[in-house]
Amino acid sequence: MFYPEDIVEEVRMKNDIVDVISTYVKLQRKGSSYFGLCPFHNEKSPSFSVSQSKQMYYCFGCGAGGNVFTFVMEYENYTFQEAIKYLADRVGVELPEIEYSAEARKQADLKTTILEINKQAANYFYYQLKSEIGKAAYGYLTTRELSDETIKKFGLGYSSKYSNELYQFLKDKGYSDEILKQTGLFNIDEKKGVYDKFWNRVIFPIMDVNNKVIGFGGRVMGEGSPKYLNSPETKVFDKSRNLYGLNFARTSRKNYLLLCEGYMDVIALHQAGFVNAVASLGTSLTEGHANLMKRYTEQVYITYDSDGAGIKAAQRAIPILKDVGMSVKIIDMKPYKDPDEFIKNLGATAYEERILNATSSFMFELEVMEYGYDMKDPESKSKFFQEVAKKVLEFEDDLTRDNYIGAVAEKYHTGYENLRQLVNRVGIKLGGMPVRDKEKINFHNAKPKDDAVLKSQRILITYLIEEEGLYDKIKQYITPDDFTESLYNMVACILFEQLEKNEVNPAKIINHFTDEEEHKLVAALFNTKPKFVESKSDKEKALHETIVRVKENSLIYKSSNLNSKDFVMEMQRLTEGKKMIEKLRTLHISLD
Known part of the structure; x- marks a missing residue:
């Protein structure tokens, strides 16, 4: 059921976000915001910020953020309907009956x-x-x-x-x-x-x-x-969509999950302090399990039995986890069969060391593959490296491929250059792309080129929320169309409408989005500020540069996406835009 917007807003407004989050997280006031340890990732220094004025939270460490509905949904794993019912009951708001x-x-x-x-x-x-x-x-x-x-x-x-x-x-x-x-x-x-x-x-x-x-x-x-x-x-x-122990593991504040085979392994690990352990329920790992884990973490450590069946189960699980975008590592249980036996014999400290030394899924698969070859026989060893080259070619990214060539060369004591050339030859033979030379990889361009563009747009949205009167000073120069990313544009449209009515309400803007990931992205839009800005004059200078940059980037974007049907009209708009930028360069932005 979708509740009317006025009911949703009433529930949100009556549930002060500081009061609600304080029941889950110990918060301490610092300036105009409250800070505490983030409940969504493991940290030692508080980076979790709660703003009473914005009625929003944001973690500068992991990027979690949103309004009071988002928090309850993410912490309790509630749907939006469950979250609104929980919060409505909390403050005595009567919701319409579901028909x-x-x-x-x-x-x-x-x-x-x-x-x-x-x-x-x-x-x-x-x-x-x-x-x-x-x-x-x-x-x-x-x-x-x-x-x-x-x-x-x-x-x-x-x-x-x-x-x-x-x-x-x-x-x-x-x-x-x-x-x-x-x-x-x-x-x-x-x-x-x-x-x-x-x-x-x-x-x-x-x-x-x-x-x-x-x-x-x-x-x-x-x-x-x-x-x-x-x-x-x-x-x-539904055993394919539930995991044993996840009810505890999801609130562990660890940034990874330990994936076991059975109930006793999960229980033994939890008792030893590893409260992020889970297990599938008497069935092989499924895509449903993987998607469920993906809701809580990006990384999984497989800690299956060390026997043949456990190794095969890990091999089956790896591609399922990778297909949903998770990073996978394998924990070595030898000389013991499973985590339960390992903990009993060697203890929690030794198990922690095994976590720290866990093998990447790729290297684990090579180790298993190695059992099928006689590494003392030159011909068999050559065949092994031929198969290694094929697996390396599965990585589409050149840098990742190169990194694994280096790791394999180090582990198997073979020359990096020889292995790289082998991968190239196999790639060409299979019709793939050769690996680029190591020196040609540009490490400085790893981030998307438009990251600075989007950051300037995020900074401007944050300033528009926080600086009273700024909108009136720049509205003749900046419009929602200057925010080129679709989500940013949607937020800007709602925000500009609020600013026009002098009713700025960031937490209400989030209600226009249903996906938790979108909530996080929108929250980031409201919490982005330039670094190294201390004095008022520095702030004004940074703001001026941001406005000019947003307008310039908007103009560049529009000029590269001209509509051929309205070409003349769009060229006129570009000309007007260039004149506006010249005016902006000389404009003084005062924050008085």
Whole structure:
């Protein structure tokens, strides 16, 4: 449901952003803003700024930013509808009732009921673990060196050896067989009827990012098959789109995730202080998992088992993670099988060292590939380097390709130039582009050429918000059309309309955008200032240079994008623009 703009604005205005964020982050006032440690990345010095006047936040470290809705959406992983409901409830604003169709209401009610049942089942399993009935299961967990605090944190439980206890417990609560059959907690048999799916197992409740129990995993304590049993997919549980432990990991303030294979690995790592560990739910990694992780980080460290199956699983996971734009590294668990065994034997400090020395996914793939060649045999070794050259050619960027040629040459003790020439020959043979010579790579042009252009536009938008009266002094020279990037142009159009009415409201501008990434970009527009500006005269000079630069860049952009149909008219506009720039050069901008 889309709420009316006046309702959205009422909710936003009644939720002061400093008050809301203070419940999550410790803030300290410095000048006109508040600062604290950013909850979205790991930092030691506060770079997270909250402006009460703008009703916005912005992190100068990681670029996170937006209004109060953005913050709640990003921190709690809420949709916009969930965020507005949360904030409306917080300040007592009554939202219009959502009008569901009969079928939509039925489905929503079913999901709510299943979540209620799952919560009661999780509590029941936890109670069983702590009772005399669960003594053996509790003993199993303590022999795995899990503390009571960890057991409670993950809500671990026990399903008794009797196969109908949970069923009877929930039937006594008044739930019908029709509903219970849709929870995934029970099996249905013509002879046995309805009976518990999980029995005589340690139970791992599976929670979504909002800490709602959506399913369960069960592990046998001794011999038995299967070793792990998971809930089937239900109305609330899609194992290809959820990750075990993500409800904790998403707020860890680490800038990467540790990707494990199983529940116990995640739990062991969390107990050891690595609270950014997650695992897929009894299934191979999917694109859904990768996209879910991408919402929280750009980097993943795979910490799968060190055996053959674990290596193959890592090989399958790497391209899936890379396809969504993530950086991937591999942690070496040897001589132990998995993170759980590693932590128990070598401890957290040694594991931290393994993280620091993690291998890039590319070099890991070469190490695995190397097993298929006899590196002592010249012919086999040559074939290996032929395959290496093919893999290097997968990098489209020349600089990245060159960097990996250097890394491979160093690791395998071969000459850089020889390897570069081999890559070139293989590339030409395959019809690809040869690698450029190292000395021809221009390191100074790594950033886009228009970065300075866009920065000047961001600076001007920030000044227009912060400097009262500036708009009236420059509106005859600068228009929204002078902001050449589409998002900047949209923001400028809204801002100029607000300035014309003398109703500047940056936080309201963000409401015009629905994507969280757009919120971040818009917030950056309102928080960009030139460096090394201290005195009032320096500020006026910097502002004047910015205005001239924006107008000049606008003119250049328009001259390179002339409309042939209105060529004469556009040439006249360009001529007028050049005259305006000459006037701007002599204009004095006063901030009095």
